[in-house]
Amino acid sequence: MIRISIDAMGGDHGPEVTLPSLIRVAERRPDVHFVIYGDEKVVRPVLDGLPNLRKISEFIHCDVVVRMDDKPSQALRQGRWKSSMWRAIEAVKTGDADACISAGNTGALMAMSKFCLRTMADIERPAIAAIWPTIRGESIVLDVGATIGADAQQLVDFAILGAAMANALFDIERPTVGLLNVGVEEIKGQEEVKEAGRMLREANLNTMQYHGFVEGDDIGKGSVDVVVTEGFAGNIALKSAEGTARQIAEYLRQAMSRTLLARIGYFLAQEAFERLREKMDVRKINGGVFLGLKGIVVKSHGGADEEGFAAAVELGYEMVRSGVFDRTRSTLDLYHSRNPAMVAGRAVSSA
Template structure:
């Protein structure tokens, strides 16, 4: 059994979306069980109407729900120990749950997760990792919004975390890793990115293959299994890709309904268009994993519908099932054991 804690109050829709989505997960993952946290007046009416979910869940009332516009410091100060978000995270720390899922305030969720679970040894800052559909299949991109800016060591940390996630989720023995840059030449880009590339080449880890710099169009091509960048550019890339997918979808709908011949063409090619729609459905890849913590936390998009939130829950499920936490720790230990003396001095001077 895999137990997943749910912040039922998170997101734009709250229990009306988060709870029904769990039934979809249960149908596809029969060994999933849920620990639900939220305000009783909001959760009980919905939960009572879902007897199948009620049978495989535990519910705990919480007095406070973190608002989407709360500042992280405010949420941490007012919601610690008594909010549905905090309780859901704390369940992972105490072992009552294997993973936590929330569609709530991203900054508050990150602040509470870092405060409650703490970061893994030698990891200064967590990163949000997203699964990205590509021409070749799927890649992992991080950081997509946890923090703004990153030094060379943090980019190396992100590379290790992302490679461990790719190894666990995609069953790739030695994932390829690329640093997002303005060009593939070694002389291009910011100093932090060039330094991170040097550190990864010198480390020569058996658990990953550092391929070098990649550019923005390489993300969709699937040139590498893991694309590493800092949170500002990563979040812009993510939102741009989601917006482009919706834009193309609207263009197709408009074109297919414009004339009688176009509508007939759509009917004849309906199967192909359905496959395209499936590929471009951003709900299928909803969910960002907070990597680098001593526990698994997944952030769902705040506006996700039932299918989208279910995808985030299933991502957390797969993270637990694949043993990504232990694989990440093993890779980190290997990196620090092989760290060249010069690199250790560089890290000390950066600190």
């Protein structure tokens, strides 16, 4: 049985979306159990209308709700111990849940997750990792918003974290890893990116294959299994890709309904268009994993519908089932054992 804690109050829609989505997950993952946290006055009426969900879940009332516009520091001060978001995260720390899912305030969720769960040893900052559809299948892109600006060692950490996630989720023995850059030539790019490339080449880890630099168009091509960047560029790339998918879908809808001949063509090629729609449905890839923490936390888009939130929950489920945490820990241990000077340098700088 895989137990998942749910912040039912998070997102733009709250329990009206988060709770019905769990039924979809349970239909596909019969070994799942939910621990739901939220305001009883809001959650109970929705939960009472979902008898099948009540059978596979338990509900815990929380007095405080973290709002979408709360500052992270404010949410941490006011929401600690009592909020649905904190309690859902804390359940992972105490072992009452294997993973936490929330569609709430991203900054607050990250701040609470770092404070409650702490980062893995020798990881300075966690990263948000997203699964990205590509021509070849799927890739992992990180960071997509947790760390704005990153030094070379943090980029190396992200590469290790992303490779471990790809190894577990995609069952790839040695995932290929690329650093996002403005060109593939070694002389191009910021010094932090060039230094990270040198460090990854010299590390020569047997848990990944360092590909080199990749450009923005390589993400969609699936040139590598893991694309590493800092959070500013990663978040822009993610939002641009989602917007482009919606833009193309709207262009197709308009084109297919413009004339009678176009509508006939759509009818004849309906199966192909349905497959295209499935590929371009951003709801199917909803969910960003907070990598580098001592526990699994997944952030859903705040505006996700039932299918989108269900995708985020299933991502958390797969993270648990595939043993990502243990694989990440062993990969980090291997790298740091080969680079004791780096570990010592961090200890000195933090002191």
